[in-house]
Amino acid sequence: MTEFQTFSKMKELMTAYYFEAKTTKEKPIAWITSGAPVEFLFAMDIIPIYPENYAAMCAANHQSVELMEAAEAQGFSQDICAYARTDFGADILQGGPVGGLPAPHFLLCSTNICKTVIKWYEVIARKYDVPLFIVDTPFVHDGLTDDLLEYTVAQFKDLEQFLARITGRPFDHEHLAEVLRLSQEAAAYWKKILFLARTVPTPINSLDSFIHLGPIVTLRGTQGCVDYYQALYEEVAGRAADKIPSVPGERYRVLWDNLPVWFKMRRLENFFQERKCALVVTTYANSWGGLSNYEDEEMADPYRLLAASYLNVYINYGFEERIRYLSGLMDEFSLTGFIMHSNRSCKPYSVGMYRLQEELSQRTGRPGVVIEADQNDPRVYSDAQIEARLDAFIESMEAAS
């Protein structure tokens, strides 16, 4: 990982966040999916807790296997998302980096990231006997339509009433406006940071951005999140100006599609460093920059803005749009190739990937490779097999250059 000064600030921020969540007596706790409209929660002073983020932390700390085994022992199939299994296990054993998550008062999930979350959150709702609010975000096949926006906005209005009932006070629209502003500001910094990777050589690589995702996922809508990314932006921008590479001797510039392999961060980092290959941009980290995409007059309505940005996430849109987006990144970031992580856990992210690879290679004339791995389950990962494929991919970039 590139050694950013700012990193210690992130640790402080995340520790304070989990500490407050574990100790608070006043604030309600809501478990929430990574792509759900958290702004409504912060508007009502509710602490959002992200089981996905926690599961990733467990895997990065090499604790996911034990937790998944506990879930599997209770009958959860190995074919279920490894995040879900890790979290079920953490809940059963009260294990993981912070000794399990604080119990939820209610749950909020959104289907823009997958449909697994519905069943996953139903399991939690039953176990804790708490209410579950589902924001149904339909798949965007051919661009956003008014119908899609209105359907989603209507659910936001229901969500406000739901939150008013839970907290016993009227929904705070003024606070929502403030939270939304902070959320947009953080997303804008995040996007600017990721865009600094257009610099050759890149001052930040994708393994860095995976690590630095924590606050934008969990704390967007807070001032602390804005401050953090502002500081990180300034540091990375300084490095870009000074041409300090994140991968010394950068020779290849590559896109990474899909989630990281959390339990292999260190090994993959060394692997890519040795080969002077920088992972420059990812569809995954980019997903949290969306809120800053809308500044037009037509998006003056905050509800429509939120609806648009939560519908318009990479894995919630169709094949043509994905191809168009990926091809754009290949040029914009001056890439020499792309890696697609066919992720056993994340089916909606991985479906159609071989077709996507073929199409993207044809359109851009640049090589790509698909690796079969998993975001959280080391038991379905083989170093030798993955690295043989990655080496062959790097050879093909070498041959093409």
Added chain:
Amino acid sequence: MRFWGGIDVGSLSADAVIIDEEGRLLGHAILPTGRDSREAGSRAYAGALEAAGLTPGDVVRVYSTGYSRARVREAEGAKTEIACHARGAHALYPDVGTIIDIGGQDSKAIQVGKGGRVLNFVMNDKCAAGTGRFLEVMAGALETPLDHLDELAAQSTETLTISSICTVFAESEVVSLISQGKKPADIAMAVSRAIARRTVGLATRVGVSGRVVMTGGVAKNRAVVDLLAEILGAPVDVPDEPQIVGALGAALFARDERG
């Protein structure tokens, strides 16, 4: 005269070749990898040198390939098996368009362009379905030596199906067919068809074009090769010694490095 070497240490076998300036094959050796891959590579190399009537001092440079390529003591450089199979097959068949390589623990299809350049490739996912190991396990269940499996399949008269793609489940299928009193020849044929179908699926994904060449140990199984050709609807060429194509490619890369 100057000579170059290639050593391919895979999961099941260690193969080595010696070539001359023209890329002509002077000697080769194929040995089981066993538990010490470094030692296996050295022994295969010694065997190839002996077959060529040469000593290590005669060899300018050695390249390695295969899963244990980084562990080969004699090698000055390494290339992946994908690049090496493409290079080696192209040397043997200059008009090759598609390579199907089935080794011990993986199978791959490679699309080859001009000069043996890799255009695209696909490999099996992490499971052993459709690999040499699959055949090895099935041969074990049939109590037939691996290199006799195709002779056995040739005597098949009844069409049976192995439906599972998983090596472990397919083995239970074989065992249950045996217990149903099915003929070993028919089972051997069903096993060969299972691996051929799986491989065609892989090859189709990368796109089959031009001359199709099959390399790797499984190419020695005539039944699998014939079934592949039948399902693909195209002839499949197999080099005289398909197992050393990767090592040959490595030797050619060693020769082409300047100096």
